Amino acid sequence: MKITTISDTDLQSLELDLADAVHAGFPSPAADYSGERIDIVREMNQHPETTFYARVSGESMVDAGIFDGDILVVDRSLFPKDGDFVIAAIDGEFMLKEYRLDEKGNGAWLIPHNSQYKPLHISADDEFAVWGVVTYNIHKVCMH
Numbered sequence: 001m002k003i004t005t006i007s008d009t010d011l012q013s014l015e016l017d018l019a020d021a022v023h024a025g026f027p028s029p030a031a032d033y034s035g036e037r038i039d040i041v042r043e044m045n046q047h048p049e050t051t052f053y054a055r056v057s058g059e060s061m062v063d064a065g066i067f068d069g070d071i072l073v074v075d076r077s078l079f080p081k082d083g084d085f086v087i088a089a090i091d092g093e094f095m096l097k098e099y100r101l102d103e104k105g106n107g108a109w110l111i112p113h114n115s116q117y118k119p120l121h122i123s124a125d126d127e128f129a130v131w132g133v134v135t136y137n138i139h140k141v142c143m144h
Contacts, residue, residue: 107124
């Protein structure tokens with residue numbers, strides 16, 4: 001997997017109107033905006049000094065809804081917990097995977113979400129580091 005970081009220079013603030021509610025059924029023609037505004041950058045970026053953005057390249061997480069070309073918001077200040085999606089480096093290679101603690105206490109696992117890829121066991125012998133915890137995935141929904 002290739003990690004491409006994205007500059008946040010142009011993402012200082014982006015305020016948008018916030019709808020009252022969005023239902024997954026038939027939209028009501030009476031639905032209106034609440035008048036409230038939301039700063040989407042501030043909402044997704046709780047720790048600006050330790051947050052970076054990365055574009056996904058690869059198919060190893062498609063079953064988790066993370067696709068090639070998606071943009072991840074990654075926070076380096078968060079300590080990874082069991083089940084978090086992380087950007088990790090193992091033996092110099094960066095990857096996006098689910099972080100799982102080894103039940104036997106012998107390291108951890110990096111779990112892909114695509115049956116064509118195998119989980120990777122991380123032991124004390126591996127050169128391993130978590131670069132950050134994924135906090136948001138920005139995915140473009142394709143309309144045909």
